[in-house]
Amino acid sequence: MTDTASWVPEGVNTELPSAARVYDYLLGGGHNFPGDRALAEKLVTKVPARDMARLNRAFLRRAVLYLLDQGITQFLDLGSGIPTVGNVHEVAHDVNPDARVVYVDYEPVAVAHSELLLEGNKNAAVLQADMRDPDKILQAPRTRELLDLDKPLGLLMVGVVQFIPDGDDPWALAARYRDAVAPGSYLALSAFTWDHAPAGMAGAVEVFKNSQDPIFPRTHAEITRMFDGFDLVEPGLVLTPEWRPERPEDTADAERSNLYAGVAQKPVGHSNG
Template sequence: MTRPDWAPEHIDITRASVARVYDYALGGAHNFAVDREAAELVTQAMPELRDVLRGNRVFLTRAVHHLLDLGIRQFLDLGSGIPTVGNVHEIAHKADPDARVVYVDNDPVAVAHSQLLLADNPNATVVGADLTDPAKVIDSPEVRKLIDFSQPVGVLIVSVLHFLPDEADPVGVVRQYMDATVPGSHLALSHAHRSEERPAGMDRALSEYSSNVQQMHARSHDGILAIFGGLELLPARLVPVDVWGPEGRLGDPAVKLPQLAGVAVKA
């Protein structure tokens, strides 16, 4: 297998990664054959995969616009992935060039391309770190330089926490990030949802993804709701990713996407 010029030397191009599978499914170019093969296996099991990932991107866009409308001007995007069109800083800087954005990801390709994209941007940066270590992320020089924790923060965790098993305590991880913020801060979160109405191929798709990319842990409605802790959900409920926001449903109403999303405020 030939290593592309853009691929950092130290990464294993024979193993699929979450960020690169997502990149491929969204039509990106920074992925390897192993990522494309894994994505196709999951898509064969559950054709709705691309709708789910695009729905997550739409939710992210809508949530950032909503937080900007509320006056939020600093964002911490955890598990941000490989840069694609419609990044958080692009959305935020159209509203306010002084808005500040910090991306966090543990995928070397995602970090390398974020660094390249943001090299000349003083109000956006990336941290190469694992989101399951909130203290390390929060205390990193990049975060401390751009994020003022005495002011409200928009914490974004989109389509990420289903990669954490219960033992990794996703509830506690989120709580640590939100504990570092002041009242008026918001959390925008989406998560794979296992319900009785899930797509017919979802269980097989989860198995394929877990075997070929990374273990996934789809959770129940109540399990996802618990991750928000004591935060106040707006508008007080979880909805499919393609439904959230005043614009209404993005896709086919007959297709129920197995991802729930919500935005909550710290009172």
């Protein structure tokens, strides 16, 4: 039966699970439907999906704080998902109220709730767009209004590139964004990997085939290639809780994360392509 909740944008297929709504459910959010919850519960029988979601969200927070420490004051968050605790603009504005954030997602529920959350916020906006269309995103009036592409920014691809199949060449896509942003910009990226639980992740792939967002986990080497043309900062590409943990004990469940994460800078001497 279709959920007819008043907050559902017109035309949304509430019966076909979406990754954004599954992630929302795994993080304890309330903007999801029975199909999303059922898929999430199947997922947790294959991989520790709640830990994966929590650890990925924690990486996002640490990465944003790191970029703020490097003097970054503007962020482009691709595949931002449904707003939940610890959104980029919340983390950033706690440190720098003037930081500017553009969120991008193609999921209508994610965009609708982001618009509600950001109403009246002059330093943050959301675009409904597919991250595979960088020209549309980078040329959008709201992007141009909030972000100065001639100055370094924080490009966030956190927990999103596993939804891009090899046929759409996520490596070339990362390079297109790299060439569009100013030297000194940073890329923060995390992505599903096969490396530590190949059987479980194969099960997750099967589960996600029943959603609008199939997944494509990748090896350490394949994910590292997405940083071509950037300089990885220490500690390089590691499991999400191993990236600059706040406490040593935070890495105890690292292998349950099943996502690699890294942050890298476009060299200052690298001209835009």
